[in-house]
Amino acid sequence: MRRQELAGNLEQVRERIVQACIAAGRRAEEVTLIAVTKTWPASDVAHLIALGLREFGESREQEGHAKCSDLIDLLSVTQPPVRWHFIGQVQRNKAARVGQWADVIHSIDRLEILEPLLRSGRALQGLIQVRLDEGGQAGSGQRGGVPPAEAEALADAVASAGIPVRGVMGVAPLGAPAAPAFARLRAVRDRIQRQHPEAHWISAGMSGDLEEAIYEGATHVRLGTSILGSRY
């Protein structure tokens, strides 16, 4: 039953993505869907793997780590392989453990997490998380990220440390329109990409604002509620 429910939700959200791409004059293949499985059990990840998904997002180290362990047998035989995206704030004291299981770190926003992230020796890819509230001043907002003006310098440092920078990530500010925020994110991506040609990803858009994100160029949408249901 749960698998059918997830299949139905997936079909609906894929249709939303297709429609958003049509409205934006983009091709649906340009947008990668990441299923955000935080708070949901490993069995849901297994259902989604069976339904063909390979990109999963988690925002807490312990929870993501536990799911990877629970699913180790399935993950070891899944082809193409599953890719784990870490989308939550990386706490310094947990960064080394994040580096043991996550493949793409969306939420790089400061230097001090780089050395522990790399400690496991696994190949990681990184996105620079950019603060998207108006002005993007240091100290403003609670949704994390580096101020836009500091994003290029951070991208250079991340790449030098040995984490290839694939692009940027942002969360739309609460209580403000999403589209202008995503437009600012795209502008930061464009600047970073001048020095880092591989950094074309824009991870933006959640269940409530994926249309705005796709219109503003998102290459990766992070969807929890619209696939798995309400967490509350």
Ligand SMILES: *Cc1c(COP(=O)(O)O)cnc(C)c1O
């Ligand atoms: C939870 C979460 C999402 C998914 O949000 P939904 O509204 O459930 O789609 C996306 N990005 C981040 C950073 C999150 O923490």
